[in-house]
Amino acid sequence: MNNQTLVKRDLAVLWHPCSQMKDHEQLPLIPIKSGRGVWLEDFDGNRYLDAISSWWVNLFGHANPLINQAVKAQLDTLEHVILGGFTHQAAVELAEKLVEITPPGLQKCFYADNGSSAIEIALKMSFHYWRNLGQSQKAKFITLENSYHGETLGALAVGNVALYKDTYGPLLMDVISVASPDCYNREAGESWRDYSIRRFADMEQTLARYADTVCAVIVEPLVQCAGGMRMYDPVYLTLLREACDKYRVHLIADEIAVGFGRTGTLFACEQATISPDFMCLSKGLTGGYLPLSAVLTTDTVYQAFYDDYQNLTAFLHSHSYTGNALGCRAALATIGLFQSQDVLVNNRRLALAMGKAAERFKQHPHVAEVRQTGMILAIELVKNRQTREAYPWQQRRGLKVYRYALSKGVLLRPLGNVIYFMPPYVISESEIELMAEVAWHGIQLATQD
Incomplete structure (x- = not known):
């Protein structure tokens, strides 16, 4: 060859x-x-x-020899099993580990196959949460200009890069876009922090105006990767968390590209000392070995779906390969490297x-x-x-x-x-x-x- x-x-x-x-x-x-x-x-x-x-x-x-070994060992035991009504050791261990290492308050883990799917899950969970609480008027999402969250239709809708989005505009739900804190646009001599604080005024005004109809704000913490690696100060996330609490709106942190050490901390949200309501993970989750994603959320969100079946409040989203054993084992080996080195x-x-x-x-x-x-x-x-x-x-x-x-x-x-x-x-x-x-x-x- x-x-x-x-x-x-x-x-x-x-x-x-x-x-x-x-x-x-x-x-x-x-x-x-x-x-x-x-x-x-x-x-x-x-x-x-x-x-x-x-x-x-x-x-x-x-x-990588350690990840190789972990995947090979899993392959000899169990490659995959349906996660609807069944479970397995690797999926449980990984969920426990993710709850342990992600910011405080994220207590439940929902698996999917890729980053876009994780975004879809977080969007649907947020919307469905408010619906289960009798607030079905909360059906909109706020996103940042120049953001990117994936290629499936929900993820594409909450993104804002024209190259990827414009062609499919007629297929997409309407979202509310707010100016990005992207520090490339700061004035001469203006610090990243000062510029990010100044740009937050747009988000504050938007939340004040639309909070009653908004499910969640979705952001890429610190770096808008596919939007040209544009960056901003952690203070923006601190202010955003406070505002989301004030206006009773969820915060979705898309850490798919920036998680697992890329920004200098294990998760970018740590630099603002915040916990989102939903954290989406993929890419580096398995060290680059296998497709896997996870959405971490709070017990408060989980409890809004925990009910008798006939009340039809269950989250019925699913993927055939949810919690794939090989992917979970690769992820555990990847996290193990962070903890052993x-x-x-x-x-x-x-x-x-x-x-x-x-x-x-x-x-x-x-x-x-x-x-x-x-x-x-x-x-x-x-x-x-x-x-x-x-x-x-x-x-x-x-x-x-x-x-x-x-x-x-x-x-x-x-x-x-x-x-x-x-x-x-x-x-x-x-x-x-x-x-x-x-x-x-x-x-x-x-x-x-």
Whole structure:
């Protein structure tokens, strides 16, 4: 088997995600044969540093021996069983562990298959909760501009990135959008904290106006990832929690991309010392091994559904692979690595190394901002640094960085004109330097007129 053979077979039958397939007439697919640590290898022996953790899911490297062992052991015992009316050890142990490690008050765990499904569950639970309490007028959701919560219709509706959402507008429920606290838009000399506080005024006014008809506010804590890795201060979450309590509205924290150490704490909400009413988890939950998601919620929410069957208050949402034993065991092994190693301490060291490696980008004539939250670092390319005029999206400058980086053995997949680093936690400082060096030369090439 070689690259060319597999690519030909692939294009005959496969439709790839988040892709214009016609691009692959000029941009060859990369067939991966194996992975080890932060490295991927294709069938022709070329290696690629996975600087984006394979869409933000891989925490402890490809083919991690401890996670491998856990999944293999589970495979010999039980691969899957229906979770309706049945249970199994891995699902129970993982739910216990998630209740233990997530913010206080989150006491019940509902499983699904992926991040979008977790969002759907949280939206439906919130709406259904108020309905069970006799407040069926509470049927709206508040979301932030530039947010992204997934591709299924409910998740897409509460997102706000036009590229993904606009085509399907006629299919989507109406939501209330509020200006984002995205600190890229702050005034010169204004701190992240001050800007985030200033932007919260919009949320406060919206809640005051619509609270009687709103189920929940949904946010990505600290980093709006698919919206260009835009970031804001934890104070916004602190104020939001207080306001949601004041106006009797649920708070849904979408920690699918930012959970499990990405922002410097195990969960981003910890930096604001808050507990949401719903926390959605996926991606890094299984260390990048298997599709699994979880929605954590409070006993108060749970009790609103706990009733005699004939009262029809039960939450009847389900997935065939709910609580899959292999996925649960991979997740337990992943959490075990956090608890047996000083992962967060080591991540702080790695985050400092990433920041240092990216210092020179701050003076680049086509870089408007270098921003960082924990193990997420983003570089915003612009046509004009002084005015922050963006490059026309049609020029696909980020794609030029992607192609160059692949030629140098680094997997960078920009979000438009935002180049970002979001590597596995097992990356070394020398590999960080390589990642930044390749990104620098890719940006030099991409910004030549």
